[in-house]
Amino acid sequence: xxxxxxxxxxxxxxxxxxxxxxxxxxxxxxxxxxxxxxxxxxxxxxxxxxxxxxxxxxxxxxxxxxxxxxxxxxxxxxxxxxxxxxxxxxxxxxxxxxxxxxxxxxxxxxxxxxxxxxxxxxxxxxxxxxxxxxxxxxxxxxxxxxxxxxxxxxxxxxxxxxxxxxxxxxxxxxxxxxxxxxxxxxxxxxxxxxxxxxxxxxxxxxxxxxxxxxxxxxxxxxxxxxxxxxxxxxxxxxxxxxxxxxxxxxxxxxxxxxxxxxxxxxxxxxxxxxxxxxxxxxxxxxxxxxxxxxxxxxxxxxxxxxxxxxxxxxxxxxxxxxxxxxxxx
Numbered sequence: 001x002x003x004x005x006x007x008x009x010x011x012x013x014x015x016x017x018x019x020x021x022x023x024x025x026x027x028x029x030x031x032x033x034x035x036x037x038x039x040x041x042x043x044x045x046x047x048x049x050x051x052x053x054x055x056x057x058x059x060x061x062x063x064x065x066x067x068x069x070x071x072x073x074x075x076x077x078x079x080x081x082x083x084x085x086x087x088x089x090x091x092x093x094x095x096x097x098x099x100x101x102x103x104x105x106x107x108x109x110x111x112x113x114x115x116x117x118x119x120x121x122x123x124x125x126x127x128x129x130x131x132x133x134x135x136x137x138x139x140x141x142x143x144x145x146x147x148x149x150x151x152x153x154x155x156x157x158x159x160x161x162x163x164x165x166x167x168x169x170x171x172x173x174x175x176x177x178x179x180x181x182x183x184x185x186x187x188x189x190x191x192x193x194x195x196x197x198x199x200x201x202x203x204x205x206x207x208x209x210x211x212x213x214x215x216x217x218x219x220x221x222x223x224x225x226x227x228x229x230x231x232x233x234x235x236x237x238x239x240x241x242x243x244x245x246x247x248x249x250x251x252x253x254x255x256x257x258x259x260x261x262x263x264x265x266x267x268x269x270x271x272x273x274x275x276x277x278x279x280x281x282x283x284x285x286x287x288x289x290x291x292x293x294x295x296x297x298x299x300x301x302x303x304x305x306x307x308x309x310x311x312x313x314x315x316x317x318x319x320x321x322x323x324x325x326x327x328x329x
Contacts, residue, residue: 087140093217094146095189103139111136150189155222156255157190162226162248169241175230176201193218207234222251272321276314 081101088100115132119125161182168178176198183195193214200210211227225247233240286293297303 090140090143090147093150093219094143095150095192096143096146103143107136107139110138151218151220154189154193154218155220155251157186157188158220158222158226159248159251159255161186161190161194162244162251166241166244166248169244175207175240189218207231222254225250268321268324272318276318276321279310279314 081104084100084104087103091098091100091103111132114135115128118131119128122128164182164185165175165178168181169175173181179194179198179201183191183198185191186194196217197210197214200213201207205213208231211230215223215227226244229243229247230240233243283294297306
């Protein structure tokens with residue numbers, strides 16, 4: 001007897017497959033070398049503490065107010081909703097130019113369409129809600145991915161930027177002009193961010209606020225070492241060119257270690273992909289060759305329980321493999 005899956009059961013299984021593969025990509029398609037969340041939280045906290053020590057408002061606050069003034073009254077109200085400032089900061093850090101309220105509207109549109117479409121097809125509320133929630137956060141996950149890529153690219157360009165600043169200082173250029181040389185000599189996020197910092201200094205902002213603004217736009221522990229060195233040298237004096245040379249050497253050593261870790265973990269990451277994809281490949285192979293073999297698994301209550309248990313265990317395995325492969329410093 002030829003075996004054909006019922007439409008509802010087929011949609012449930014396909015939904016589980018989709019969610020599993022999606023979380024697999026999110027769990028394994030990550031850098032193998034990263035910073036702990038605690039370090040990033042301490043970085044953000046420290047930026048707030050330093051900014052609070054001065055009576056002047058932060059550059060980000062001034063830019064936010066100027067940004068809102070350029071919008072229409074309706075757009076200004078939408079951009080002033082709770083959480084929109086954080087979303088706008090994420091969009092800025094990702095390198096995108098879209099307005100925050102448009103991302104929110106796109107998320108709501110995708111979530112609503114996904115919920116209605118799945119509900120019309122399979123008529124299962126919880127499955128439609130899961131599909132809607134997944135599509136709802138999809139733009140946010142996209143921005144997070146772009147933010148990570150841009151931050152990684154900036155950190156890769158930072159040693160070269162430090163070398164340009166060091167050489168400019170040795171030839172007698174002021175520090176602000178050395179930032180302009182970085183903006184003109186490089187491309188990508190390093191050029192943009194150092195160019196913004198140079199513009200802030202040129203328009204009258206002091207060095208402390210400008211460097212903290214740079215660190216707020218690019219929340220990186222690697223960049224924090226550079227900013228700290230500049231601010232400490234401003235307060236205590238010393239040879240900034242020599243300090244930057246030492247920092248550049250440390251950052252290059254860090255990236256060499258990162259590449260070494262990535263090479264050594266390549267076999268583990270490939271094994272993770274194989275282990276996670278084998279169940280889906282076997283299911284498809286058996287379904288197209290001997291479909292009767294899967295009838296008990298798919299149609300019986302015990303089979304449904306086994307599918308759910310396997311689905312949960314696979315998600316746990318994906319996150320556990322992620323923990324094993326990711327080295328945090």
